[in-house]
Amino acid sequence: MQAVDPGAGAALQVVAHFDxxxxxxxxxxxTVRTAAVxxxxxxxxxxxxxxxxVRVEPDGxxxxxxxxxxxxxxxSSGPGGxxxxxxxxxxxxxxxxxxxxxxxxxxxVVLDRLAATAGIVLDRTGTxxxxxxxxxxxxxxxxxxxxxxxxxAARRLGLAVDGEFVVTVAAGHAAAEQGGAxxxxxxxxxxxxAGGLGAVAGTAGQQxxxxxxxxxxxxxxxxxxxxxxxxxxxxxxxxxxTQPRLRRGERSATGPVVGVRELPLSYQQARIGLxxxxxxxxxxxxxxxxxxxxxxxxxxDSPSAVAEVTGLERVTSAYSWALATLTAVAAxxxxxxxxxVLHVHHSTLQSRVELLEHRLGYxxxxxxxxxxxxxxxxxxxxxxxx
Amino acid sequence: xxxxxxxxxxxxxxxxxxxALPSSITPELVGRxxxxxAAGHSPSLDEIRQRAxxxxxxxxxxxxxVLRPKDTDPAIPLPGLYFLHGGGMMAGTSRTGIDxxxxxxxxxxxxxxxxxxxxxPEHPHPAPVEDCHAGLRWVGDHLKELxxxxxxxxxxxxxxxxxxxxxxxxxxxDRGGPALCGQLxxxxxxxxxxxxxxxxxxVGEGTWDSVSNATGWAALVGDAAGGEGVSPYAAPARAADxxxxxxxxxxxxxxxxxxxxxxxxxxRLWQAGGQAELHVWPGxxxxxxxVVPHAPMSREARASRVNWLRRVLAE
Numbered sequence: 001m002q003a004v005d006p007g008a009g010a011a012l013q014v015v016a017h018f019d020x021x022x023x024x025x026x027x028x029x030x031t032v033r034t035a036a037v038x039x040x041x042x043x044x045x046x047x048x049x050x051x052x053x054v055r056v057e058p059d060g061x062x063x064x065x066x067x068x069x070x071x072x073x074x075x076s077s078g079p080g081g082x083x084x085x086x087x088x089x090x091x092x093x094x095x096x097x098x099x100x101x102x103x104x105x106x107x108x109v110v111l112d113r114l115a116a117t118a119g120i121v122l123d124r125t126g127t128x129x130x131x132x133x134x135x136x137x138x139x140x141x142x143x144x145x146x147x148x149x150x151x152x153a154a155r156r157l158g159l160a161v162d163g164e165f166v167v168t169v170a171a172g173h174a175a176a177e178q179g180g181a182x183x184x185x186x187x188x189x190x191x192x193x194a195g196g197l198g199a200v201a202g203t204a205g206q207q208x209x210x211x212x213x214x215x216x217x218x219x220x221x222x223x224x225x226x227x228x229x230x231x232x233x234x235x236x237x238x239x240x241x242t243q244p245r246l247r248r249g250e251r252s253a254t255g256p257v258v259g260v261r262e263l264p265l266s267y268q269q270a271r272i273g274l275x276x277x278x279x280x281x282x283x284x285x286x287x288x289x290x291x292x293x294x295x296x297x298x299x300x301d302s303p304s305a306v307a308e309v310t311g312l313e314r315v316t317s318a319y320s321w322a323l324a325t326l327t328a329v330a331a332x333x334x335x336x337x338x339x340x341v342l343h344v345h346h347s348t349l350q351s352r353v354e355l356l357e358h359r360l361g362y363x364x365x366x367x368x369x370x371x372x373x374x375x376x377x378x379x380x381x382x383x384x385x386x
Numbered sequence: 387x388x389x390x391x392x393x394x395x396x397x398x399x400x401x402x403x404x405x406a407l408p409s410s411i412t413p414e415l416v417g418r419x420x421x422x423x424a425a426g427h428s429p430s431l432d433e434i435r436q437r438a439x440x441x442x443x444x445x446x447x448x449x450x451x452v453l454r455p456k457d458t459d460p461a462i463p464l465p466g467l468y469f470l471h472g473g474g475m476m477a478g479t480s481r482t483g484i485d486x487x488x489x490x491x492x493x494x495x496x497x498x499x500x501x502x503x504x505x506x507p508e509h510p511h512p513a514p515v516e517d518c519h520a521g522l523r524w525v526g527d528h529l530k531e532l533x534x535x536x537x538x539x540x541x542x543x544x545x546x547x548x549x550x551x552x553x554x555x556x557x558x559x560d561r562g563g564p565a566l567c568g569q570l571x572x573x574x575x576x577x578x579x580x581x582x583x584x585x586x587x588x589v590g591e592g593t594w595d596s597v598s599n600a601t602g603w604a605a606l607v608g609d610a611a612g613g614e615g616v617s618p619y620a621a622p623a624r625a626a627d628x629x630x631x632x633x634x635x636x637x638x639x640x641x642x643x644x645x646x647x648x649x650x651x652x653x654r655l656w657q658a659g660g661q662a663e664l665h666v667w668p669g670x671x672x673x674x675x676x677v678v679p680h681a682p683m684s685r686e687a688r689a690s691r692v693n694w695l696r697r698v699l700a701e
Contacts, residue, residue, distance in 0.1 A: 013402075016401070016402070017398060017399075017401075017402065020397070020398035020399075020401040020402070021394065021395070021398040023397075023398070023401075024392070024394040024395070024396075024397035024398045025394050026394035026395050026397075026398055027394065030394060030395040030398075030681070033395070033681070034395075034398070037680050059680060060679070060680020060681065060682075060685075061680075061685075062682070
């Protein structure tokens with residue numbers, strides 16, 4: 001294979017050669033090399049989702065950092081010259097770095113074939129933006145999996161192994177629709193450490209293909225990806241700690257900020273947090289604000305918990321307004337504040353609270369009573385939301 | 387017959403290669419082989435002169451092309467390399483494949499001599515290998531004039547040239563010279579018998595398949611191919627004794643007709659107490675480094691040859 005002179009037949013030759021590469025199942029470097037050699041100028045491919053940069057000189061040598069990069073590190077050599085996106089892979093681009101510009105028509109043919117072929121290779125190799133191995137995301141969240149396996153999975157997904165992340169779990173209709181049938185995975189958002197890049201997808205339907213980093217950011221900057229996967233009836237998102245907390249689905253909860261190795265912990269905490277959400281209480285919680293409350297999850301099936309929740313539910317089932325009233329009383333700093341939240345007159349609330357206290361058998365406005373009520377409400381949620 | 391997979395980059399390039407020349411070269415295609423060899427792998431004298439001082443010598447029985455690094459003094463002896471081109475015993479000239487030699491000379495200043503041996507089928511065995519040996523003998527007799535250090539002369543060749551280099555090394559051993567300090571055998575054509583698995587596993591695929599090989603051997607030794615009485619100087623794999631030969635470098639692709647015979651030749655050199663370096667490149671077809679010259683594996687293969695030359699020439 002030699003550089004072909006632009007002219008009659010050259011385009012056909014280029015197309016045939018890339019077709020042959022596809023047929024032979026050549027890899028990304030061989031694909032980029034073909035473009036560089038045929039065009040006689042540097043060619044490149046950047047795939048932010050895989051933190052991948054391939055740059056090849058016209059003599060076939062791989063030179064990701066470009067010419068003249070010495071021990072000082074050199075300038076990272078990202079996309080330059082004529083840039084064409086890789087079809088079907090958001091954020092991925094290919095380029096021919098011809099300077100001065102040559103035969104634009106010929107370059108266009110080479111570049112189009114490079115982009116199309118790279119797209120096919122990315123499809124085939126399976127961890128691209130559109131085809132993520134859900135198993136890799138699950139592995140990241142599985143405390144039982146070996147640490148090495150989890151770190152490898154993070155690399156495969158393009159997550160910065162030294163980065164900080166937050167796990168968000170979401171339940172409810174909106175979350176379910178996002179995921180679609182079965183196990184579905186999508187790129188939730190791409191955001192670079194440098195910030196200011198693609199918008200974080202926060203609403204249903206957008207998240208499977210959201211904006212990816214701008215091309216200028218690709219080469220040197222760590223690209224932090226978010227990944228979403230459906231596990232059972234919840235949608236789990238692993239996102240960078242710097243990313244605004246997502247509120248998704250009808251109910252959601254975020255775990256603490258952790259490194260890749262502690263992702264199962266953040267996931268576990270978020271799942272407990274999710275059990276503490278639901279009307280009439282908050283629909284979204286940040287578990288780091290809950291203190292020791294999540295610890296109740298371990299004891300929610302103990303005899304004392306069962307008895308306490310049974311007592312509470314006997315009362316809440318008697319009056320349609322009881323659960324909302326008790327939740328507001330436990331959450332607000334005063335009965336007047338609770339009345340405001342409940343949109344009832346202060347005196348109405350006063351008489352309802354007296355009735356509920358009588359039925360419950362304890363005062364809910366004393367400090368000790370409020371604590372008991374708060375714990376009883378939490379135990380109820382933990383027992384109902386599994 | 388199963389065979390290892392081609393490297394994907396090589397497989398893609400083979401599509402264009404085989405469009406120009408089919409994998410299976412039958413006797414009818416020898417003319418095409420000659421045309422393509424002359425057009426594609428044989429730089430003109432003017433092109434060669436840009437990289438080296440060139441002298442054509444017709445004094446001996448065989449025309450020789452002598453290449454000297456530019457601006458070097460013949461009074462100071464350099465290492466010498468005697469080169470035999472490829473072309474299936476049926477094609478090529480002393481200029482065929484000379485780019486390899488010029489690349490080696492750029493790395494290691496040395497005098498190279500390429501022989502224009504006669505070709506089969508017009509000139510069957512023993513003409514080609516005898517020509518090669520006659521040329522080597524002429525070089526051996528004129529080392530001083532050529533500016534070659536007598537202690538540092540290697541023989542080298544690719545494909546048919548590799549087989550001829552091995553046969554010439556046997557002749558030099560058996561006829562008392564000239565002394566060689568190494569034999570560089572790149573994907574050499576060593577065995578007419580088609581007895582190894584690799585010699586029959588490629589049919590209509592790759593470069594120089596089993597059909598081409600049969601055509602080449604029939605051209606060289608006629609009906610005797612594969613039977614009794616073929617000379618080991620024609621088919622060095624047949625040599626009963628491989629002792630007393632210079633250190634060898636053997637290189638093949640894993641997906642080529644010559645794979646197993648080259649591996650066997652290296653093994654037998656070791657077993658005979660000789661020195662051999664063996665490279666089998668995964669996914670490589672016959673002559674892969676010319677099919678995908680830009681690929682990393684091709685660079686590695688070329689670098690391995692230069693590294694070996696540096697060692698045996700004790701630069």
